[in-house]
Amino acid sequence: KILRRYLLDNDAEVTLEAIDKPxxxxxxxxxxxxxxxxxxxxxxxxxxxxxATAYEIHDFRTMQMLDWFVKEQGEEETNARDMISDYKLFAGTPQGLYNLDQKYLTRTFIAPTMPM
Structure with a gap:
């Protein structure tokens, strides 16, 4: 949503394509x-x-917008790695799997906001 809004605000044409079923x-x-x-x-x-492309062409507005995504992706990779590590350590037993389930149930979605 953030990227689409940024593109629309900058007069870029946005086409959303179909995504194949996994x-x-x-x-x-x-x-x-x-x-x-x-x-x-x-x-x-x-x-x-x-x-990198925005940097090469000195598109500082785009770089600023992308800063949020860079930070967010760092968090997403960390979360994915942590989940894999937790699973490898604790999911070998029903109790361990239950505890992991309880841990990850506490995560809540926070809608992204980005100052422009």
Whole structure:
């Protein structure tokens, strides 16, 4: 939403394409977490590429807007790594899995805000 709003505010044309239904099949509970981390790393690299391009062409407004995404992706990768580590350490028992479930149930979504 933030990126789309930024593009619209700067007279860029935005086209939203269809997203294919995922076809992933996982052999265990750890595989989707690892796939999630890999996806977060991919998103981080795409944001970094956008930032580098903005830097090269001295587009400071875009760099400022992307700062939020750079910070957010750092947090997302950390969360994904922590979840994988927690799972490897504690999910070997029903009690451990229950405790992990309780831990992650306490996370709440906070809608992104970004000063412009």
């Amino acid at each position: 076809t992933n099949k996982y052999a265990n509970d750890l595989e989707p977490m690892e796939a999630g981390l890999k996806h977060e790393e991919y998103i981080t690299s795409a944001i970094n590429e956008c930032y």
